[in-house]
């Protein structure tokens with residue numbers, strides 16, 4: 001099938017590459033000529049396991065093309081996926097300017113039936129705005145063409161996006177109950193048929209419900225995390241091990257184990273933005289989403305948990321203190337630093353006069369870029385970018401773990417003790433067992449794992 005993908009960001013590129021892998025003829029459009037040049041020369045703008053190979057293989061096979069040509073893009077695919085960014089605007093609502101610009105680009109050039117598929121995470125009612133933008137362009141050209149706008153939200157996790165796309169838990173598709181919508185349903189059904197061979201994974205619904213489903217899913221997951229973080233902070237005070245509680249609670253099939261890990265807060269491009277956007281949608285309709293407001297507040301506070309524990313241990317004035325930081329990206333297997341907890345921790349430590357040595361397996365360059373925006377030049381001068389995890393440890397007062405990269409899971413604790421000034425670990429992702437740390441003679445501060453029975 002001929003497919004156009006508008007936007008070669010994270011979602012667009014993964015979707016385009018994976019649909020080409022299934023044998024489709026995919027044309028990816030982006031207005032950023034530099035990005036298109038990079039992709040055409042075999043480069044990849046993001047770090048995502050397996051993506052480079054899929055892109056290379058399908059480019060070589062002639063099934064995956066990258067271009068800045070809006071007209072060619074509009075003619076290419078009967079399915080036109082919009083996968084551009086929806087960044088938060090000043091009040092936290094999703095900014096639809098790129099989505100609507102993409103829609104106008106299609107409307108300016110289309111001549112025959114098209115299905116426009118919203119892949120970007122967009123608020124309820126966006127499909128209607130997309131439809132109106134396309135219709136306005138057709139009217140301007142006095143052209144008659146039928147089309148349908150469908151919603152097909154993306155549930156990819158960064159760091160596992162290719163795998164998630166190729167083995168989806170579910171595919172959510174919203175189509176209109178009109179003849180054009182029925183045609184859209186037939187096309188999308190055959191596009192996704194390869195995923196439904198063993199069992200049907202597609203959930204068909206109306207367009208608005210599909211748009212809402214994406215926000216509901218992300219808000220639910222963010223809620224679980226903030227809830228566990230709040231319980232973990234209490235666990236620290238009452239001598240409870242949150243990991244034991246997680247297992248006990250997760251064993252209830254009504255609850256399940258996933259997304260119950262306490263830590264130093266959630267980050268990334270989706271949860272913070274989508275929770276805010278859903279709150280804004282509610283506010284536009286005179287409703288306050290009290291739970292989500294708390295989810296956000298708890299997460300903002302949780303990003304300071306490591307800084308607060310360090311201050312409690314070493315005092316408020318950290319001048320002369322030096323810390324080793326392992327992990328900068330908002331989660332493993334990505335170089336994405338958006339809303340990463342490490343940014344809050346670094347600001348907390350550096351603003352109190354500490355110096356740090358940081359290490360991340362892939363996010364070092366991206367961290368340097370974003371930290372320029374966050375910190376003063378005096379603070380930036382107090383960061384050393386270490387060569388490897390063990391180099392970061394030299395002469396530090398403590399090791400602080402922010403991202404749960406696999407490489408940090410089984411370190412050489414004797415080496416850690418030798419390199420640190422004193423054997424202290426603050427673990428924002430609960431990678432180690434407090435008992436093991438105790439036996440190894442390491443002072444260990446996890447999240448919700450202190451096990452100190454209060455006096």
Ligand code: UDX
Pocket residue numbers: 154155156157158159218221225258259260261262263264265266267268269270271330331
């Ligand atoms: C998320 C959704 O999972 C995905 O379905 C959606 O399409 C986009 O948003 P992503 O942001 O890539 O994906 O990462 P995810 O693995 O969900 O983690 C988000 C954040 O939550 C990370 O900072 C992670 O460290 C944190 N997290 C996750 C926890 O703190 N505890 C958990 O139990 C799980």
